[in-house]
Amino acid sequence: MSCPRCHSPDVRRSRRSGPREGIALRLKHQAPYRCNRCGARFIASEEAGATPHPLSLADYLGLRGRARRFFTDRMIVGSVASLLFLLMITVFFSIALGWVDPLLFFARHV
DSSP states (O other), rough: OOTTOOOOEEEEOOOOOOOHHHHHHHHTTTEEEEETTTTOEEEEEGGEEEEEEOOOHHHHHHHHHHHHHHHHHHHHHHHHHHHHHHHHHHHHHHHHHTTSOGGGGGOOOO
């Protein structure tokens, strides 16, 4: 792929600007690119790019700016794992101390 303005092969993927452009280009299987030499921004098919851009969890959650820098993939996965571990500990102690009767979950109501 080369820049349509200066014909330089030194191009890179650019960010989509806003949700409208993102949705429209995804439906058309196109992506924005920027020339590193002249700075021109242009749209081309995604297949024309050399490597696909890997999506992170922050991309899927739609985080941008400061939130994206703060919530890294490791932090998101670690937070979810910590919450699940805390839930398992709470359930274990609630059954062990008799706060919850586990047989109530299996009893049939007639």
